[in-house]
Amino acid sequence: MNQRAIPLTELDPALVEATARYRARNPASERLLNEAADVLPAGNTRSVLFYSPFPLYMARGEGCHLWDADGHRYLDALGEFTAGIYGHSNPVIQQAIVAALQDGLSLSSHTAREAALAHEIQRRFPGMALLRFTNSGTEANLMALAAATAHTGRRKVLVFNGAYHGGVLSFGGGGSPVNVPHDFVVAPYNDLDAVRALVQAHGPQLAAILIEPMLGAGGCIPAAPAFLHGLRALADECGALLILDEVMTSRLSGGGRQALLGLKPDLTTLGKYFGGGLSFGAFGGRADVMSRFDPRRPDALGHAGTFNNNALTMAAGLAGLTQVLTPAALDALNQRGERLRERLNGVFTRHAVGLQFTGLGSVMQLHATDRPLRNAADLAGTDDRIKALLFFDLLERGIFLARRGLVALSLPFGETQADEFVTALDAVVAARRPLLPAAR
Ligand SMILES: Cc1ncc(COP(=O)(O)O)c(C=O)c1O
Known part of the structure; x- marks a missing residue:
């Protein structure tokens, strides 16, 4: 095992505290979920959207930005799990x-x-x-x-x-x-x-x-x-x-x-x-x-x-x-994605933490390990709490991605947005470094 094992005693309280801050910032989402739970199992009708303690309710979107039920604005780095390539208001x-x-x-x-x-x-x-x-x-x-x-x-x-x-x-x-x-x-x-x-x-x-x-x-x-x-x-x-x-x-x-x-x-x-x-x-x-x-x-x-x-x-x-969505527009989007993935991975390298984004073009995924990944078995034993922590921290800095770590760019997501994402990740990783696995 070459990844630094994170003692439960350190990671768990950090996650508890991040979750508590999330809950305090998002009362409208929590209320909406509780109301929905009367008619939908746990308020959910699309399994991938659920995460604990409750998922964000989005109220509207424009370009590559989203606003949640409590009025927070996010850079949408998820792009509807790859389906939202046009952004929200083309x-x-x-x-x-x-x-x-x-x-x-x-x-x-x-x-x-x-x-x-x-x-x-x-x-x-x-x-x-x-x-x-x-x-x-x-x-x-x-x-x-x-x-x-x-x-x-x-x-x-x-x-x-x-x-x-x-x-x-x-x-x-x-x-x-x-x-x-x-x-x-x-x-x-x-x-x-x-x-x-x-x-x-x-x-x-x-x-x-x-x-x-x-x-x-x-x-x-x-x-x-x-x-x-x-x-x-x-x-x-x-x-x-x-x-x-x-x-x-x-x-x-x-x-x-x-x-x-x-x-x-x-x-x-x-x-x-x-x-x-x-x-x-x-x-x-x-x-x-x-x-x-x-x-x-x-x-x-x-x-x-x-x-x-x-x-x-x-x-x-x-x-x-x-x-x-001309082939040229797609190529340009995928090139932006390749550059972004390199820069995000550059953040991990700079801070010597054992995390990575894998993927191709404008579609990528965060993993709580830096070992090479060939298939599902290679992901065994990675610590999901790390992804949870980074997810809540990035949300707090206005970056919305999937709870599981998926990122998919949309056409309006340009270099300015890439800079914003890299800056936010850099700040989050710097702050959490002692809790993250060390680079191999
Ligand atoms: C590779 C792949 N195949 C099939 C599907 C299912 O598509 P849908 O959600 O439209 O049913 C998905 C959805 O995420 C997918 O990623």
């Missing part, structure tokens, strides 16, 4: 939504908008020869898995420990009691030998290998390019489909991480910001797989969904992609 998105509203909601029909958005996505992801829309990334992955099992006539799905593909496709700690009952084979991430052994054992029954090109909720741990290319080869060998979940990583370039790596999945799933900040999901890929959803076919697979082509998502998504 005028192009706002106008597109208003214009769509004026045309009327709920037209019970095909509209020209869904094809226009699909064309724009296909231009960026040429491997999506045919695609369909859903209401969430979860649903996109569920449908991609359904497509794979129907196409191959097989039942097993190879996934990765620590991966997150949606509320019912969650593999932190290997799996979840609320997962859908596919026959999952769980492999360690970034370990091609282990996957090869599993493919040898299960290959003829494998319908799909489903993978995020970077573990997102699992800690922003990128897959090694050779690992991803190795999976492509293994999928080909055993006749399984390779499904690339780019719900988070699509924002790493105009064509996602697959374009950066020259990787050709059979199916791709998308979500998050593609709907301009509204509910969105899409799955698509090889024409021979996706054409099973052609309703004219006698053996057509169904794919229903009242809001699959809802007017507001289609309009906001299309306006965003065509007028705002």
Whole structure:
């Protein structure tokens, strides 16, 4: 164990005191949560948003800033867990939504908008020869898995420990009691030998290998390019489909991480910001797989969904992609993210503390260790109290990130905001240094 063990007696009182200050500063959030708890379990309807002693209630957002129920202003470094790439008030998105509203909601029909958005996505992801829309990334992955099992006539799905593909496709700690009952084979991430052994054992029954090109909720741990290319080869060998979940990583370039790596999945799933900040999901890929959803076919697979082509998502998504989120704008945002991550890690190096931000481009995650991270197992034993302490301290200095440490930049988050974040982190780390693990 090369990390300095922090005596409970030092860290716990610091956390108790930071939590007490948080509680004192945020009475309106605490009251709102208590009221909500009458109708929602612990006041919560989206698990990731809850943290103890109670989560902040946000009242409004503008650009890359948020205001909470008690009137505090924050720099939004979370960007809706990567979905809020446009910030809170992009005028192009706002106008597109208003214009769509004026045309009327709920037209019970095909509209020209869904094809226009699909064309724009296909231009960026040429491997999506045919695609369909859903209401969430979860649903996109569920449908991609359904497509794979129907196409191959097989039942097993190879996934990765620590991966997150949606509320019912969650593999932190290997799996979840609320997962859908596919026959999952769980492999360690970034370990091609282990996957090869599993493919040898299960290959003829494998319908799909489903993978995020970077573990997102699992800690922003990128897959090694050779690992991803190795999976492509293994999928080909055993006749399984390779499904690339780019719900988070699509924002790493105009064509996602697959374009950066020259990787050709059979199916791709998308979500998050593609709907301009509204509910969105899409799955698509090889024409021979996706054409099973052609309703004219006698053996057509169904794919229903009242809001699959809802007017507001289609309009906001299309306006965003065509007028705002050009590949050049994405590249610039990712470069800002790379620079910010280096500077944040520079703070840790300067203070000789054993912490790090991992990630790619404009998406990153704080970890309470500086050892190299390859997969979920490498995170075992890290002390979550450290992240809690830094979270409350950063909030107090006006920086909002996920309680688990996720940071995702939005377009309005520029160099001034990066300076603000680095300055705040520097002050927090300087003040807490005796409580933080020492650098290796
Ligand atoms: C990689 C990945 N896949 C799928 C999902 C699920 O998307 P949604 O929350 O829209 O259902 C997420 C959400 O965080 C994700 O990060």
